[in-house]
Amino acid sequence: GNSVxxxxxxxxxxxxxxxxxxxTYTATGYPSLFWYVQYxxxxxxxxxxATKADDKGSNKGFEATYRKETTSFHLEKGSxxxxxxxxxxxxxxxxxxxxxxxxxxRLFVKA
Amino acid sequence: NAxxxxxxKFQVLKTGQSMTLQCAxxxxxxxxxxxxxxxxxxxxxxxxxxxxxxxxxxxxxxxxNVSRSTTEDFPLRLLSAAPSQTSVYFCASxxxxxxxxxxxxxxxxxxxxxx
Numbered sequence: 261g262n263s264v265x266x267x268x269x270x271x272x273x274x275x276x277x278x279x280x281x282x283x284t285y286t287a288t289g290y291p292s293l294f295w296y297v298q299y300x301x302x303x304x305x306x307x308x309x310a311t312k313a314d315d316k317g318s319n320k321g322f323e324a325t326y327r328k329e330t331t332s333f334h335l336e337k338g339s340x341x342x343x344x345x346x347x348x349x350x351x352x353x354x355x356x357x358x359x360x361x362x363x364x365x366r367l368f369v370k371a
Numbered sequence: 372n373a374x375x376x377x378x379x380k381f382q383v384l385k386t387g388q389s390m391t392l393q394c395a396x397x398x399x400x401x402x403x404x405x406x407x408x409x410x411x412x413x414x415x416x417x418x419x420x421x422x423x424x425x426x427x428x429x430x431x432x433x434x435x436n437v438s439r440s441t442t443e444d445f446p447l448r449l450l451s452a453a454p455s456q457t458s459v460y461f462c463a464s465x466x467x468x469x470x471x472x473x474x475x476x477x478x479x480x481x482x483x484x485x486x
Contacts (some may be wrong), residue, residue: 358429
């Protein structure tokens with residue numbers, strides 16, 4: 261079946277450090293891939309997405325590239341801020357509406 | 372902009388009690404869904420609907436019922452609450468989109484504790 265695997269957290273970084281959160285997937289067909297972010301006490305919101313191989317999604321300084329050959333969609337940011345502290349979820353959707361989420365990775369950024 | 376509205380935000384139940392979590396969206400989205408969020412397990416799909424009158428089961432449907440009588444509303448019913456249903460519940464919706472389904476829009480969540 262379809263599944264998403266994310267690196268376990270928590271990830272703790274100092275402000276201005278480089279961030280990578282790994283995400284790999286298993287899916288039949290050609291899924292769309294997403295990163296959602298959950299700030300404390302809130303619901304999830306879309307951070308970025310990519311709908312086909314080699315697409316790069318980007319938003320708020322975050323980037324992720326859809327790599328079909330390695331079935332990966334790693335999230336990166338060159339310089340994190342305290343305000344980036346949140347839980348990040350990798351997700352996929354194949355056809356239809358159903359979206360499958362990874363377990364989430366909690367990020368703490370220290371000033 | 373209301374978006375997706377969930378009520379209640381917090382609820383404590385005793386084992387065996389029943390209750391309904393309400394979800395309403397004002398974006399005219401065709402697709403609505405319920406997820407539960409548990410530590411270390413991410414979000415798991417409980418039930419979903421692709422339009423009024425149409426519902427289907429997700430990964431973890433046991434112990435929950437849904438109905439979709441209108442486009443706007445998608446209530447989740449717990450028939451006989453169990454401690455294993457202690458969780459945070461999220462309702463989400465998305466549009467059909469011209470080029471395929473759009474992004475999911477989430478409510479703020481409902482924290483349920485079953486004693």
